[in-house]
Amino acid sequence: MQYTLRQLAYLVAVADHGSVTAAANALYTSQPGVSNAIAQLEETFGLQFFVRHHARGVSLTPAGQSFIAAARNLLHHADDLQQQAQEISQSLRGTITLGCFTTMAPILLPGLLSALRDTYPELEVNLLEGDTQQLQTALLGGQIELALLYDLGLPDTLHKLPLSGARPYVLVAADHPLAARGRVSLAELADEPLVLLDRPHSREYFLGLFRQLGLEPRVGHRTVNFELVRGLVAAHFGYALLNLQPKVDVSYDGGKLVYLEIVDDVPRLPIVLAWPQELKLTRKAEALRDSCLQLLGAALPAD
Structure with a gap:
């Protein structure tokens, strides 16, 4: 747009107060600022809004009456938009x-x-x-x-x-040889098949836990499905590394699982x-x- 809401507000204020000076005083702004805004609007739209009377303020032209009515309507809509924005911003519903x-x-x-x-x-x-x-x-x-x-x-x-x-943990089947230990090192698992949660970034994180210790895990199965990881572990296809622990220790098909703490210094x-x-x-x-x-x-x- 080639005009602003502020310019329209200045225009309407002059029409309401009958002079540029009175409008500027009511808006707590400068008289030249109001005059410049009106001049820019007249140039933009190719209209004359006021007839200037020396020492007697201004009066509206027919074009000015029509235009200012439309300007008032637009400013009212702008107020509605601002109120709606405040409701969106502040509402908890x-x-x-x-x-x-x-x-x-x-x-x-x-x-x-x-x-x-x-x-x-x-x-x-x-x-x-x-x-x-x-x-x-x-x-x-x-x-x-x-x-x-x-x-x-x-x-x-x-x-x-x-x-x-x-913090990462190790998931094993309930009858895994290490299940009763409660704690395990990654070195003890490196030669066993890993059921890898194969999501972008996640896989690099889990594999990196081994590699920062100079180990290379043996990946047996890959899946992007968290519950399939748990099911494969319960079905003795290997162990898994995961982070969040469900409050149940069974897989979807009823296989029993055990969570083991990692004794190595691994980051959360x-x-x-x-x-x-x-x-x-x-x-x-x-x-x-x-x-x-x-x-x-x-x-x-x-x-």
Whole structure:
């Protein structure tokens, strides 16, 4: 556009007050600023809005009367838009879209959504599950406002709020020779088949745990499905490395599983709430962010 809402507001003020000076005083601005705004509007639209009377202010031309009526209508719509924006920004009712890394979702989201429902009963949370790349694309494309995911390969264009971290553990069948030990080193497992959770970034993280110790694991099976990893381990196809622990120790088909602590010095995998760096969070997003901090930070297992 070749004009601004401020210029239109100056124009309407002159019509209401009958002179440039009175309009400038009412708007707490300068007389030359008001005069320049009107001159720019007249040049932009090729119209004369006022007849200037020396020492007696101004009067509207027929074109000015018609144009200012339309300008008033536009300014009213602008006010409505501003009020609507404030409601969107400040309201704790309506919908917000949360992304979540696929393997985290069944473990973290039920409790989080239940607490949000109790605290903010008029807030509806829509969900989008995906891997790191899918969630990153959705965040930067505006399809979701916030995302829960691991801090693996995230770009600097995202703000990352640390919630906690999940220390890796070893998963074995309940009758595995090492199951009763409670703790195990990665060196003891290097020659056994690894059932690898083969998701982008995740696989590099799990394989890197071995490689930082100078070990190379023997991958037996690969799958992107978290529960299939657990099922294959329960069916004696090998062991697995995972981070989040379900509160059940059976696979979908009823196979018994055991969680073993890793005795090696392995890092926790950071879990973050992410959103675009340039995004100003709405009040709904702030409420969701604060709930994640309160609930998930305390709920995740410690070292």
